[in-house]
Amino acid sequence: MKIAIIGGGAAGIMAAAAAYETDPSAEILILERNDILGKKVLISGGGRCNLTTGLRDIRTVLSRYPRGNKFLTKAMHKFPPEAVYAWFEDHGVPLKVEKDLRVFPVSNEGQDVMDVFKNIFKTAGVRVMLKKQVTQVQKNKDGFAISLKNQDSPLLVDKVILTTGGQAYRQTGSTGDGYAFAQSLGHSITSLAPSLSALFTQEKWVADLAGVSVEKAVLFVIPGADPGSHSQIPARAPLGRDDIKRVEGPFIFTHKGISGPAVFALSSLVAFESLSPEKPLTISIDFFPDRKLADVLDSIWFHVTKYPKKSLGNVIGALVLKSLAPRLCLSAGLNPDSIAADCSKKNAERLAQTMKGLVLHAVARAAGEEFVTAGGVDLKEVDPSTMQSKICPGLFLAGEILDIDGFTGGFNLQSAWATGRLAGESAIV
Numbered sequence: 001m002k003i004a005i006i007g008g009g010a011a012g013i014m015a016a017a018a019a020y021e022t023d024p025s026a027e028i029l030i031l032e033r034n035d036i037l038g039k040k041v042l043i044s045g046g047g048r049c050n051l052t053t054g055l056r057d058i059r060t061v062l063s064r065y066p067r068g069n070k071f072l073t074k075a076m077h078k079f080p081p082e083a084v085y086a087w088f089e090d091h092g093v094p095l096k097v098e099k100d101l102r103v104f105p106v107s108n109e110g111q112d113v114m115d116v117f118k119n120i121f122k123t124a125g126v127r128v129m130l131k132k133q134v135t136q137v138q139k140n141k142d143g144f145a146i147s148l149k150n151q152d153s154p155l156l157v158d159k160v161i162l163t164t165g166g167q168a169y170r171q172t173g174s175t176g177d178g179y180a181f182a183q184s185l186g187h188s189i190t191s192l193a194p195s196l197s198a199l200f201t202q203e204k205w206v207a208d209l210a211g212v213s214v215e216k217a218v219l220f221v222i223p224g225a226d227p228g229s230h231s232q233i234p235a236r237a238p239l240g241r242d243d244i245k246r247v248e249g250p251f252i253f254t255h256k257g258i259s260g261p262a263v264f265a266l267s268s269l270v271a272f273e274s275l276s277p278e279k280p281l282t283i284s285i286d287f288f289p290d291r292k293l294a295d296v297l298d299s300i301w302f303h304v305t306k307y308p309k310k311s312l313g314n315v316i317g318a319l320v321l322k323s324l325a326p327r328l329c330l331s332a333g334l335n336p337d338s339i340a341a342d343c344s345k346k347n348a349e350r351l352a353q354t355m356k357g358l359v360l361h362a363v364a365r366a367a368g369e370e371f372v373t374a375g376g377v378d379l380k381e382v383d384p385s386t387m388q389s390k391i392c393p394g395l396f397l398a399g400e401i402l403d404i405d406g407f408t409g410g411f412n413l414q415s416a417w418a419t420g421r422l423a424g425e426s427a428i429v
């Protein structure tokens, strides 16, 4: 049995390792256009490689995938984060779970993750073929014919595992070629969109706060809110309303907008919504997600009346980050340099409203800097128990090429490992 794995990223290398572990006598080829395997694994997590999550409950893990979570259920049960953790440790990479439940090698070196595969492929019967760019995949009577750039005769194999990734960070080699291969073999590709990106805002004042990071906030979007109107924004994102996209977590102000885990998650939820200066997305930020509006108002009023001679900005700085206080006053229509004694109850209410719902308008995504591609090979056309194509027998698909994407926190590599492993094991049978 000869199996070609097209694309030597996370899904491809895990598929190869799994195929080898299932049947060491099989002939397994990895075709990779780059001169190394796992270019994206190496830059993941800022080079530290956040390879999975410390979450253990599979339902909770699956909830971190805005697209593809149902489809992923079987693969995830077979190779959950816990098993991924154990697998890498068994293969000589000690791991650690950080406070925010992201999992990294203890060494903080993504290279250690890649060395696991290097070692397996060195001793195993897996042939790693680097600098091999696939240009076409054709089904024939007995298997597949794979055409390579600058090579006359096609490679003939029995089965193909297609793991060419999405089209984010194209400089890593993931340019979306696999979509065309899948289409030529009969598959449909759903709409594609960038996901996990920073957002640019209409509000230019964000530049004054660039670098200010907020440890915990709730960000929510109300599609269709009139960008000019603030009155439509509820002080708290109503839970249970399907049209409200709501995320909780840390975020950071940037020169042009907002970024960080909560913003990435939000960008993922709005991946398919168009953003533009003419049609911005209205985002509301709650800086006190664990406190009621009345409670925040009480705190403001307490401080305002206790320190009447201090500036309002100073007083508010006792409740939120000091650097944020003047902006919150300004957004509430109040002068941060005015004395607290001049702050009426009505003004305090406006401040409390702003702290529970600072309004920003997202006008664009940080282009080309997204971490993943939302959309991909239509999941209806793939068997979730095996990752085999329902349209083209002998073809298996795994990783980001599928219409699956997750939030930041190790979820995208986790789905690549899980689907890659399942594809590798299934293809060998």
Ligand SMILES: Cc1cc2nc3c(=O)[nH]c(=O)nc-3n(C[C@H](O)[C@H](O)[C@H](O)COP(=O)(O)OP(=O)(O)OC[C@H]3O[C@@H](n4cnc5c(N)ncnc54)[C@H](O)[C@@H]3O)c2cc1C
Pocket (backbone or CB within 6 Å): 006, 007, 008, 009, 010, 011, 012, 031, 032, 033, 034, 037, 038, 039, 040, 041, 043, 044, 045, 046, 049, 050, 051, 052, 132, 133, 134, 135, 163, 164, 165, 166, 168, 169, 172, 173, 174, 175, 176, 177, 178, 370, 371, 372, 398, 399, 400, 401, 409, 410, 411, 412, 413, 414, 416
């Ligand atoms: C900057 C950045 C940081 C990230 N950090 C994290 C993180 O910390 N944790 C996390 O879970 N996820 C992270 N991700 C996302 C994660 O890295 C990807 O979702 C995951 O690597 C996808 O794996 P894959 O194997 O499906 O595809 P890829 O890793 O994209 O691999 C596809 C491979 O196919 C090859 N290929 C493509 N076309 C051809 C062709 N025609 N011929 C031959 N080879 C081809 C490519 O060169 C590439 O090596 C990050 C992404 C980016 C961009």
